[in-house]
Amino acid sequence: MEKYTYINLRQRPQLKEQAAAWFHTKWKIPQEAYLECINAYLNSETEYGWYLCLDGEKIIGGLGVIQNDFHNRKDLAPNVCALYTEQEYRCQGIAGRLLDIVVEDMKSKGIAPIYLITDHTNFYERYGWKFLCMVQGNHESDMSRMYIHR
Numbered sequence: 001m002e003k004y005t006y007i008n009l010r011q012r013p014q015l016k017e018q019a020a021a022w023f024h025t026k027w028k029i030p031q032e033a034y035l036e037c038i039n040a041y042l043n044s045e046t047e048y049g050w051y052l053c054l055d056g057e058k059i060i061g062g063l064g065v066i067q068n069d070f071h072n073r074k075d076l077a078p079n080v081c082a083l084y085t086e087q088e089y090r091c092q093g094i095a096g097r098l099l100d101i102v103v104e105d106m107k108s109k110g111i112a113p114i115y116l117i118t119d120h121t122n123f124y125e126r127y128g129w130k131f132l133c134m135v136q137g138n139h140e141s142d143m144s145r146m147y148i149h150r
Helices: 013-027 031-042 094-108
Strands: 005-008 050-055 058-066 079-085 114-118 130-136 143-149
Touching: 005 094, 013 031, 013 050, 013 058, 013 079, 031 050, 031 058, 050 094, 058 094, 079 094, 094 114
Parallel strands: 079 114
Antiparallel strands: 005 050, 050 058, 058 079, 114 143, 130 143
16 A cells, blocks of 8 residues: 555646645745646646645645746757655655656656756666766756656
8 A cells, every 4th residue: 555645636636726836835936826837737628737745634745747948949848847745744745746746647648758857867777768868957157967767
C-alpha cells in the first residue's frame, strides 16, 4: 500500500484554491495564474493537467503541465512545470512518481513527447528523461537545460 495519495485535480477539484496557493508559495508566480491554468484543466479546455501528492489532506508535492514554461523554444511543448516536493518529504521518490504519473497520463491522451526545463543534472535521467538542448528562459541571463520524454 502506498504511503501517500497521488491525484490529478480532476479527481479532487475542491482542492484547486489550496493547490494554486501552494504552488504560488513555492514558485512566486501569481496565484491567479495557477488558478487560471487549473480552471482550464478542470473545465476540459485543455488536457494539460495538475497533479498532487498528498499526505492525508496536506499537499506535499505537485507539478503541472503547461504549453510553455517561460522559455524561448515555443515549438517544444507541452512543458512540465512547478515540480516541487516539500523539504521534509524529499528523497522518498515523490518527485519521480509524480513525473512517471504525468508522463503516463499525457501518453494516454496521445500527448508525447513532453518537455521540461531545469538547472538540475542527474535527476531527471533516472526517470527516463533525456537532455535535449539548452534554452533561454524569459528574463534570464543564463541558459537552462531542456529535457524531453518521448
